[in-house]
Amino acid sequence: MKTKYVLGLLTLALVSTVSLSSQAQEKKTVGQKIDKTATNVGHKTAEVAVKGTSKIADKTYKGKMAPDGTDVYIDGKNRKYYVNKKGGKVYLKTSQILDKPEKK
Numbered sequence: 001m002k003t004k005y006v007l008g009l010l011t012l013a014l015v016s017t018v019s020l021s022s023q024a025q026e027k028k029t030v031g032q033k034i035d036k037t038a039t040n041v042g043h044k045t046a047e048v049a050v051k052g053t054s055k056i057a058d059k060t061y062k063g064k065m066a067p068d069g070t071d072v073y074i075d076g077k078n079r080k081y082y083v084n085k086k087g088g089k090v091y092l093k094t095s096q097i098l099d100k101p102e103k104k
Contacts, residue, residue: 046087054083065100066090072097 028036054073061072066082072092074080080097081089 043086047083047085048087050083050087050089054089061097063100064097066092067096067098 051071058073058075061074061080064072066072068082068084070082072080072082079091080094081091084090
């Protein structure tokens, strides 16, 4: 009798633990998904805008690339930079600028 009682309690504890742990996992709501998508669109828009401005206003460093493989630009003060994925200008040291591989 006691073993059936103890076994029942253990089964109840196991079932309640599994059900509580599945409730603890939060699922993203539609609002959270929209917020993340809007943030990603904003980052991409800023990146495209800054790259467009850089291509017009600044010189492109021919035959050189940034550590992430993008173009390197030279501003009016002779500083070298590239545009990151969030649209920010990241200024480079001379040692960080790499040669572009030649196309065959």
